[in-house]
Amino acid sequence: MNRFLRHVTVWRLIGFLCVLAGGYATLIRITQGLGGSTNLNDTFPWGLWVGFDVLCGVGLAAGGFTVSALVYVLGIEKYRPLARPAVLTAFIGYVLVVGGLLFDLGHPFRIWHPIIMWNPHSVMFEVAWCVTLYTIVLAAEASVLVFEKLQWRRSTRFAHRLTFPLTILAVLLSMLHQSSLGSLFLIVPGRLHELWYTPLLPLLFFISAVAVGLSMAILESNLSAKTFNRALESDLLRSVGRIAAAVMAIYLAVRLLDMTRTGALAALWPVSRASVFFLVEISAGFVIPMLLFAWPRVRQNTQWLYHAAQLAVLGFIINRLNVTVTGFEVVRGETYTPAWTEIAVSLMLVTIGVTAFYLAARYLPVFESDPGEEGEPAMSGP
Amino acid sequence: MYGLLFDASRCVGCEACLDACRAEFELPGTHGKKLSTTDYTVLEELDESYLRRMCMHCIEPSCASACPVGALHKTPEGPVVYEYEKCIGCRYCIVACPFGIPRYEWDSTTPRVQKCQLCSHRLVEGRPTACAEACEFDATVFGDRTELLAEAWKRIAEDPDTYAPRVYGAEEAGGTSVLIIGPPEIMNAFDVNIPRESLPQKTWVVLSQIPTAVGAAGAGMLAVNWIIRRRIALAKQRTESNGEGGAES
Numbered sequence: 001m002n003r004f005l006r007h008v009t010v011w012r013l014i015g016f017l018c019v020l021a022g023g024y025a026t027l028i029r030i031t032q033g034l035g036g037s038t039n040l041n042d043t044f045p046w047g048l049w050v051g052f053d054v055l056c057g058v059g060l061a062a063g064g065f066t067v068s069a070l071v072y073v074l075g076i077e078k079y080r081p082l083a084r085p086a087v088l089t090a091f092i093g094y095v096l097v098v099g100g101l102l103f104d105l106g107h108p109f110r111i112w113h114p115i116i117m118w119n120p121h122s123v124m125f126e127v128a129w130c131v132t133l134y135t136i137v138l139a140a141e142a143s144v145l146v147f148e149k150l151q152w153r154r155s156t157r158f159a160h161r162l163t164f165p166l167t168i169l170a171v172l173l174s175m176l177h178q179s180s181l182g183s184l185f186l187i188v189p190g191r192l193h194e195l196w197y198t199p200l201l202p203l204l205f206f207i208s209a210v211a212v213g214l215s216m217a218i219l220e221s222n223l224s225a226k227t228f229n230r231a232l233e234s235d236l237l238r239s240v241g242r243i244a245a246a247v248m249a250i251y252l253a254v255r256l257l258d259m260t261r262t263g264a265l266a267a268l269w270p271v272s273r274a275s276v277f278f279l280v281e282i283s284a285g286f287v288i289p290m291l292l293f294a295w296p297r298v299r300q301n302t303q304w305l306y307h308a309a310q311l312a313v314l315g316f317i318i319n320r321l322n323v324t325v326t327g328f329e330v331v332r333g334e335t336y337t338p339a340w341t342e343i344a345v346s347l348m349l350v351t352i353g354v355t356a357f358y359l360a361a362r363y364l365p366v367f368e369s370d371p372g373e374e375g376e377p378a379m380s381g382p
Numbered sequence: 383m384y385g386l387l388f389d390a391s392r393c394v395g396c397e398a399c400l401d402a403c404r405a406e407f408e409l410p411g412t413h414g415k416k417l418s419t420t421d422y423t424v425l426e427e428l429d430e431s432y433l434r435r436m437c438m439h440c441i442e443p444s445c446a447s448a449c450p451v452g453a454l455h456k457t458p459e460g461p462v463v464y465e466y467e468k469c470i471g472c473r474y475c476i477v478a479c480p481f482g483i484p485r486y487e488w489d490s491t492t493p494r495v496q497k498c499q500l501c502s503h504r505l506v507e508g509r510p511t512a513c514a515e516a517c518e519f520d521a522t523v524f525g526d527r528t529e530l531l532a533e534a535w536k537r538i539a540e541d542p543d544t545y546a547p548r549v550y551g552a553e554e555a556g557g558t559s560v561l562i563i564g565p566p567e568i569m570n571a572f573d574v575n576i577p578r579e580s581l582p583q584k585t586w587v588v589l590s591q592i593p594t595a596v597g598a599a600g601a602g603m604l605a606v607n608w609i610i611r612r613r614i615a616l617a618k619q620r621t622e623s624n625g626e627g628g629a630e631s
Binding site: 030031032033034035036040041042043045046069073074075104105106107108110111113114117118119120121122123124125126127128164168171172175176179183184186187188189190191199202331 | 471600
């Protein structure tokens, strides 16, 4: 009993409770349908499961293609230690997105329909294909961890040779997928508030995904450094922070110039629910983290770097929820609050994700530096 | 292409159209005040006039363009119809509809999207919709859309004191198969946020760029990667020929 209790920590207890509640919520979803398990209705057909589980899940996985593009396409070798954890996060993220979709779809067993029933005019069709193909690509990218662990030398060599073409595919698919989630909303000009609706939604979704992907890379390294008592690649994280600041600056420039052009900035005044949510999103997700990342004093301090990344992720989540929920609420004058079951399922998925990352980081060579295409496979950890 | 003309100035609220719809589709219960999974059309009372709400059957339907599996499509006769067997339940059609029409069977574990089908089964046999057939006051008229549009303007021109000078559905969302005319109080009740242009175009301008974007980005990445590899190789050669050795990997 004592040996068991030693493994109980506050976070593990919380995680356990999340899975327990999520499991019960799953039962309600299966037996009572979406009506009994969510607060969705014909006015708000999409809620937390689309806005958080799917949109944020895909966005937070963006570190996978961003970091591997830096390493394998642009050849910036110093970021190599970050590539594996980022790809692993992306793979886990995408598996969870598929999991989230199974909850949200009215007919989860028909999830494969878009593969044979085509409608190329539908953004959702593009989304479906991107999820399918990129999950396969990520599985192939992550498979090298398993091959190395098992010391299957031929498979490992083969997987290493595939790294470059897979990275090219990953970047192309991510480019399409991240932007398509923004394109989904292009068809609702009258229903989404002008602070969020713009023809540039696909571009904005892509840029913000790159920024949050880099922030996630900083978060992961920090969390795993604490958990596994590794030394931190603080030089590396500092320069990742600098790139993130540049990307956020580009995002803000595009978004604010576009809002000036369309006249949407005028909607900020008088102060309303919409303008408050907009300001919280833009400051927490972009302005403050950009300033923090750009400030040398902050970058020198790993703790502050970590907090800046946390803020960026939080602001990103607010952005995606604003586009899916708040932007519709303020136009309709009605509100949607997720049911406890919706929250429980989302927390359960997050817990599964964190646990999967922890286990993979513990048992697979995630933090071993990738030896490159020619090198011998690295030996696995302790 | 067929359509319906609803003339609110002639509607007396007898609900014969609603009864006919219920009978045609064997809908359970009695009619409610708002569209639902068992009310494909309703009559809204406004200042002693009646407004029929139903699917507008857009000429270029957002819902059909949005559906990833093509479960919704517009038939040559005019109706926008739904095929349950294909539907995956993503509800993008409900998000996309500018008129807020489709209703979802939220409490079902095998949910359908429900809305007016413009009696597509009757139209292929050359028969009018059940609601138009039932109307004795010429308030719901079935016919060719172009002819109905002319009829609508004729009624407005003949009685400009009664009718608002506007045909709802002539331009809304790029034009719809269902057209509505009536007194100003009815015509002012419509959602002002409905855009005049066809909405599927807004996503298609992006979707149609995909092949170009993928080609350009793919070629760009390969080119950049080739240049970088070459420069690294050249730099390595140079350091080696300088006799310094220890090339970086």
